[in-house]
Amino acid sequence: MKMPYLLKSVSLLGCLMIFFLCLNSCGSDDEGDSPCSDPSFQSDVMPILNSSCAISGCHVAGFDFGDYSDYAGVKAQADNGSLVREITNKTMPPSNTTGPSELTDSQISLIECWVEKGALDN
Numbered sequence: 001m002k003m004p005y006l007l008k009s010v011s012l013l014g015c016l017m018i019f020f021l022c023l024n025s026c027g028s029d030d031e032g033d034s035p036c037s038d039p040s041f042q043s044d045v046m047p048i049l050n051s052s053c054a055i056s057g058c059h060v061a062g063f064d065f066g067d068y069s070d071y072a073g074v075k076a077q078a079d080n081g082s083l084v085r086e087i088t089n090k091t092m093p094p095s096n097t098t099g100p101s102e103l104t105d106s107q108i109s110l111i112e113c114w115v116e117k118g119a120l121d122n
Contacts, residue, residue: 039114040122041071048107049074053092055099071121078119084112 039045049068053059059068066082067073077083086092087108095101103111114120 039110039117041074041114041120042122044110045074045114046071048103048111052097052100052103052107055097058093058097058099075119075121078115084115087111 049059054068059066059073061067061069066077068077074083087103090102093099093101093103
């Protein structure tokens with residue numbers, strides 16, 4: 001008598017596990033709702049750089065560590081890894097800057113995403 005009860009319990013448990021796995025895999029895809037799903041250099045990345053990086057005395061034409069005032073300069077720093085490295089380490093922007101002294105986590109994520117998606121001039 002105990003064997004059929006055990007089989008029913010195992011079957012019920014198996015069905016519940018499959019149900020919860022399916023429920024979890026069918027959840028919403030947060031990436032589609034994120035501004036990072038298709039970041040634009042011109043409308044998303046460049047405004048951040050213009051207010052925080054490409055400011056007087058920093059990442060402008062002639063600056064030894066990269067010119068962030070145009071796409072070509074930003075792309076070079078994105079390609080060599082320094083852009084993402086410096087912002088994720090939070091060494092940039094520096095605390096003594098004339099602009100904002102730090103980027104928000106969402107700004108950092110957006111720039112990281114833009115670089116991961118090919119750092120396109122879009």
